[in-house]
Amino acid sequence: MNLRFLEWIWHVRGSVALPSDASRDAVFDKLDPVFRQTGTSFDRVGDTLVFRKRDQAAQDKMSVFDEGVLTLEQRASGPVLRYDLVSRALLYCFLAPLLFLAVAQLTILLSAHQKAVAEAAEKAGTAPKKPEKKVFPLNPIDKALGAPAPEPPKKKGKDKKADDAKLPSPTPAYVFAGIFAVLYVVGRILEDRLVNALFRKRVSAA
Incomplete structure (x- = not known):
């Protein structure tokens, strides 16, 4: 199986248009603060920047990503910054509902x-017989005080429903599957937009 058809699950890819006169060093210098974070290491080679994160801090704006590649490309419409980011968190959120x-x-x-x-x-x-519930009559004092009469033993049909209720229920598993499915969809869309906005803001900064 070609995993490239499945990589969209945990990869976030996109591009940001750059000013026509933007130089390679100027663009990477503007992006430099994004990768000057605790637990982040990166290397620049020509038009490519490769980063990796380990034990990243929660306040890191790219904490959801574990590694990625940013590349400067010249297209017919002008220069662009293309990125390919990898997130294990997105992968786990996708697999959790299946589990x-x-x-x-x-x-x-x-x-x-x-x-x-x-x-x-x-x-x-x-089948082991259930002990029959005995109903004891009220004593005269309880009757005089107006105490309610004891309830008669439950019918067999009700007991069967009670037994069925004791069986393991799949409902909690369905609830958790739904929660993680929502988390994945929201996170996949939100992180895509957030990282694109972050790069766009940095490269357009004066």
Whole structure:
């Protein structure tokens, strides 16, 4: 499988137009403060800047990215800054819903298995009998004080519903899958726009 078709999941790519008279050194000098952050190392070779981040600080505006490449290119429309950034956080947020969906499916299978075993045991008469709840009559003093009469034992249908409620539920797994799916979609769109705005602001600074 060609991973390039899947790289959009954790790669953020884009470009920023540069002034026609912008020099290579001037552009990289303006971008220099972006990479002068704790846990960030970078190298400049010609028209390319390569950076890596490790244990990056939360206040780092590019903390979500772990590495990346920025390249200056000359196009027909003028010079541009092209970037390709890698984020493990985005990858983990994309994979998390798949993991929780798998957990939900396993929970459903486990619940179905436990229910089938219980029903088979009940039909075979080998299921452990539940102790019957005894209802004790009210004594005369409680009656005189107006105490409510004890509730009769629950019917078999209600007990079955209670037993079903005790089975493992896939709902929490579905909830977490939904949360991480939303986090990925929002983060993927938001980080794309934020990093583009950051580079655009830096290269256009006086």
